Amino acid sequence: DAGVIQSPRHEVTEMGQEVTLRCKPISGHDYLFWYRQTMMRGLELLIYFNNNVPIDDSGMPEDRFSAKMPNASFSTLKIQPSEPRDSAVYFCASSLSRVLSYGYTFGSGTRLTVV
Amino acid sequence: GNSVTQMEGPVTLSEEAFLTINCTYTATGYPSLFWYVQYPGEGLQLLLKATKADDKGSNKGFEATYRKETTSFHLEKGSVQVSDSAVYFCALKKAAGNKLTFGGGTRVLVKP
Numbered sequence: 542d543a544g545v546i547q548s549p550r551h552e553v554t555e556m557g558q559e560v561t562l563r564c565k566p567i568s569g570h571d572y573l574f575w576y577r578q579t580m581m582r583g584l585e586l587l588i589y590f591n592n593n594v595p596i597d598d599s600g601m602p603e604d605r606f607s608a609k610m611p612n613a614s615f616s617t618l619k620i621q622p623s624e625p626r627d628s629a630v631y632f633c634a635s636s637l638s639r640v641l642s643y644g645y646t647f648g649s650g651t652r653l654t655v656v
Numbered sequence: 657g658n659s660v661t662q663m664e665g666p667v668t669l670s671e672e673a674f675l676t677i678n679c680t681y682t683a684t685g686y687p688s689l690f691w692y693v694q695y696p697g698e699g700l701q702l703l704l705k706a707t708k709a710d711d712k713g714s715n716k717g718f719e720a721t722y723r724k725e726t727t728s729f730h731l732e733k734g735s736v737q738v739s740d741s742a743v744y745f746c747a748l749k750k751a752a753g754n755k756l757t758f759g760g761g762t763r764v765l766v767k768p
């Protein structure tokens with residue numbers, strides 16, 4: 542398996558523009574998580590899905606952020622409009638719930654810079 | 657609620673030194689415990705895990721023992737290398753639900 546695949550690896554955009562981050566989880570995994578990492582705040586859980594259904598989005602910072610999972614093999618995190626304070630590394634992770642000892646598998650992240 | 661507390665970094669040490677990163681947790685029942693490592697510019701990778709009391713997880717020369725009596729899962733390595741420079745995260749997962757609770761991360765810098 543290729544692991545969790547995120548795209549793009551790097552994104553530079555201007556303030557006010559829409560940004561879409563993409564994630565392909567590991568096939569067969571039933572949970573998907575979106576995290577944000579910054580120096581100031583560390584690793585923050587934004588939202589997670591179980592069987593494509595959003596379970597907890599309490600970590601989404603503002604209404605400018607939205608996430609979807611239209612099928613088991615694809616998820617997006619969208620920021621509209623983007624702001625400089627959204628600059629961070631965004632990680633996607635997937636997991637298999639039926640195995641308690643199974644952790645998460647993380648993607649390589651998308652480094653977002655909003656100028 | 658569940659929580660994980662780990663020592664703040666950065667931890668700076670010389671090559672071949674002994675490394676310990678403390679991790680304690682708060683949770684009811686018997687969670688599974690994990691250590692993740694994040695190398696510069698990369699995502700988090702599972703380093704090792706333990707699923708029950710007194711279990712010892714090990715990988716790449718790192719070890720951690722699940723201590724129920726002290727609610728701890730300290731990470732140790734006997735002789736670090738420059739390539740071990742990274743951020744290390746301790747985490748727990750409860751039997752109910754599939755959510756990992758992470759500690760704040762500890763940055764380790766190994767100098768030649």
